Amino acid sequence: MPIVVYRLLVLGVTTLAVATPLSLVVYQSFLTAPFFDPSAQLGLLAYSFVFADPDFWQALWTTVTIACGMAAIAVPLGALLAFLMVRTDVPGRHYLEPLILIPIFVSAVVIAFGYVVAIGPVGIFSTLVKDALGFVPWNLYSLLALIVIAGLTHVPHVYLYSAAALRGLSTDLEEAARVSGANPFRVAVSVSLPMILPAILFAGVLVFFLGFELFGLPLVLGDPQDVLVLSTYLYKLTNKLGVPSYQLMAVVVVAIIAITAPLVFMQRLLLRQAQRYVSVRGKGLKTQPLRLHGWRWFAFGAIVFWLFVTVVVPLFGITLRSFVVTWGEGVNLLDVLTLDHYRELTDYPNVVRGILNTLGIGVIGGAVAVACYTAIALAVHRWNSGWTRLVDYLVMVPRAMPGLVAGLALLWVFLFVPFLSPLKSTMVSIWLAYTIVWLAYGMRLVSGTLLQVAPELEEAARIAGANDLRVKRDVTVPLIKYGMLASWLLIFLIFVREYSTGIYLLGPGTEVIGSLLVSLWGTGAVDLVSALSVVNVVMIGVGLAVAVRLGVRLHG
C-alpha cells in the first residue's frame, strides 16, 4: 500500500468519526422535532425558545462566573506550585510530585460525593468544627464553594504546563536575580513566572475551558441550592416542557460549542507561542535549587494543606461513607460500621459487569485507542502538506463537546447507521465514544513521543531502500515503544475515571463504573455509590502506582 493511500484512509476515517456526531447535533438544533420524527421540519424554533428562557442566561452567567473563578484560583496557585517544585528546595519534592497529580485522575463525581460526606452541613469535619466554634464557617452548596473546589482541583492542570515550561528554561536569569539580592518570592514573581507566561496563559485558557465542561461537581454540589450550569441546565430544560426534547438539548450543545471551539483554537495559538518562547532554552549546567531557608517548611506545609483539602478530605469522606450505614449529626460512627455495602456490590450483576467492563475498557480499550492515536499520528508524521493542519484541527473538535452530549450523539449514530447498530449494546460503542472524546489528549501524548524521534534514523532506513510504510513499521514504531506504553497507562487512567460520556450509552453489557455512579446516585442507592467509588479510586490508585513505578511522566 503506498503511503498516500494509508494517509488518506486514516484521514477519512478520522474525519468521519469526528464529523458525524457533531454534524448530527448541529443539524438537530435546526429542527422542530427529533430528527427521526417524520413531523420534524427545519426551523429556528428551538433557538428562540432557549434564548428566550431566563434560566439559560442564568446558567450561562453562572458557568462563566465559575470558569473565571476557577481560572483565577488555579492559575496563580498552579504556577506558584510549579515554581516551588521545579526551582526550590522544598522538602519531599520527589514524593509530592505524583500526589499533586491525583486530582486530575480522580472522577469529579467521586470527589463531589466525598465532599458532601466530609464537609457538607453535617459532614464529619463540619461537625468537628461546629463543636469547636459553635457554627460551620462554610457552606458547601454555595456558588463560592463550588468555585473554590473547582479551582483547587484544577491546580494540577496549570502545574503541569508551568512545570514543563520551567524545566525547559535555563536558570541563569533567576540566579542573577538571586545574586542581586531578590528573595525567592520576588524571583518567582518578577523573573521565573513572566518567562513562562505563554505557558501559564495556555493553562489558564485550558482551565477556563474545562469550566464549561464541569458536570460532576455541579450535578452533586449544585443540586441543593439550584446552582445551574449549562451542562446541568440540560436536565432542567427537559422538565420545562414535560417531555424530553432533543432539539432544545442540541441548541444548548451548539451554544456550548460556540463558546468552547474558539477557546480550543486560542489554546493552539498560545501553544505555538509558548514553544517559540521556549526556543531560548539553554543547556545550562546542573544548578542548585533556590534556597527557601525558613520558608522551606512553610511552602511544604502549604502544599500539604492544599493536598489535604483537595485529595484527603473528599477521599476520606467517600471511603468512610462506604463503611457505615448512616452518618451525620448525633451518630456515633463506631456503632454503624459495616462491610455490607461491599458485599452488596456482588449481588448486582450490572455492578459486577460494570467493574469488569471498566477494567476492560481501561486495559484493552486503552491499548486499542493508543494504537488508533498512533495510526493517526504516524499518518501526519513528516507529511508536509496542508492536510496535516486539517488533522490538527479535526482532532480538537470533539474536545469542544461535553462528554455527556458526545455520548448522546454517538447513541444516535449507533442507532441509525445500519452496520453499526448491532454494536450498540456492546462495549465497542463505549470504546468509540471514549476514543473520540479523548482524541485530542491521546494525540498530544503520542505526537509528543514522535517529536522525540530524530529524522536521521528514518532517513537512514529510507536510503537503505525501505519504503515509507516499512520505515514507520520497522524504525519509528519500535523507537516510540516506551512512549506508547506510557500513553497507554495515561489513557487507562482517563478511561477508568470517565463518567459522563457513557451515561446515554449505559445498558446491559455497556455498564462502566463512571456512568453507573451517576445513574445510581440518581436512584438514590448511596450505599452502592460509595462502595463503587472506592473501587474506582483503588483502580486508579493502582494505575498511578504502576505509572510512578515505571517512571512514566504523568503528562504529555
Added chain:
Amino acid sequence: MRHVVSAAFIAIALAWGTGAQAQAPQGYPADYTKIIEAAKKEGKVVIYATTDAVAANPLIKDFETLYPGIKVEYSDLNSTELYNRFIAEAAANNGTADLLWSSAMDLQVKLVADGQAETYASPEIKTLPKWAVWKDAAYGTTYEPIAFVYNKRLVPEGDVPKDHTDLLKLLDTKTDFYKGKITAYDPERSGVGYLFCNEDIKDFPQAWDLFKAMGKAQAKLYTSAGAMMERVTSGEHLIAYGIFGSYALGRSKKDPNLGIILPKDYTMVTSRVAFISKKAKNPNAGKLFLDYILSKRGQDIIANKADLYSLRSDVDGEATIKGVTQLVGDKARPVPIDQTLLENLDQAKRLAFLSKWQQAKKGQ
C-alpha cells in the same frame, strides 16, 4: 454407569420441568400456553425501567426460576433517559425494549397515547383496580403511597406532622427552627416533583399556602429521593416532603433513624406504569413478564421483597394496598392512569404553574 444414571435423571427432570411449565397458570385461558411456548423460543425479555436494579433483583430472579430459559435483560435508567432512548430506538426500528416500566406516569401515558404500545389484555385485568388499567395497554403495577419522611433522632416528637395541615402549621409556627431543614422534589427540575405538586393542588385546598410556607422556610429542593433521604438521615435536613413510600420503607429497614408518615388527610398514591412496546422483538416474553408482575406471585415479591407496594387486594404484608388502607383508611388517592395525565405535559399549563411556583419559592 454413574454418568448414564445421572444423565437419565437430568433428562427426566428436564422433561418434567418443561411439562409443568407448559401449563397455563391457574385462571388463565388455556391457550396461554402458546404465549409461554413462543416466549421460550424468544429466549429473553428486554426491560427498560426506572426501578433500580437493587429493588428489581428479586423479581427478576423469581421470574427466571418460574420460566427457565427466558433471560431478563434489565436496564435501569432515569425517566428522561428512558424516554429519550426508547423513542430514538423505536424510530430506528432495530431493537429496543420489549417492556417499559417507569414511574414517570405522564411520560408513559404519552408514549401509549402516541401509539408506541402494544394493546394486550392481561388475564390479570380482573384482579386489578379500575384506575390502574388504561386502554388495555398501560398497566399500573404498584401502589406507592407518597410519604413524609423525617429524622427520628432530631425532630422533637411533638413536631412530627400527621397530615398536610399539621405540616403547614408546623412551618408557620416554627419557621426559624425548620429554616433550611425541609426538603422536597423540585418541580422545576424533576418531572416527579411536578406531578406531585399538581396532584397536591387537586387534593389539598391549601396546597399553595403549603408551598409558600416551604418557600419561607427556605426548603431545599432536589431531583432525587436518594439524595433527600441521605440528607434527612444525616440530619442536614429534618423532614422530606413527598417521598415514594417504597424508597422510604427500604431505607428505613437499614436505618432505624428514618421515620415514615403517611399523611392522614389524604395520601397520594402513584404507580409504576408498564406497557409492551409495539416494536418489541420479544413480545411474548414481554407479555409473560407483564402478567408475572401483575400476578399474585409477582405482587407478593413486589410487596415483601422489593418494598414497592402491591396493588392487589389479595396480597398480604406491610407494603400492600391492605397495609396502606390500615394506616390511612379511605384517604388513599391513587393517581389514575389515563389521559388526564397528559395535561401535565401541556406546555402552557406547565409554564404558568412554574412561574407561580417561583413566586411561592420566594414565600410570596
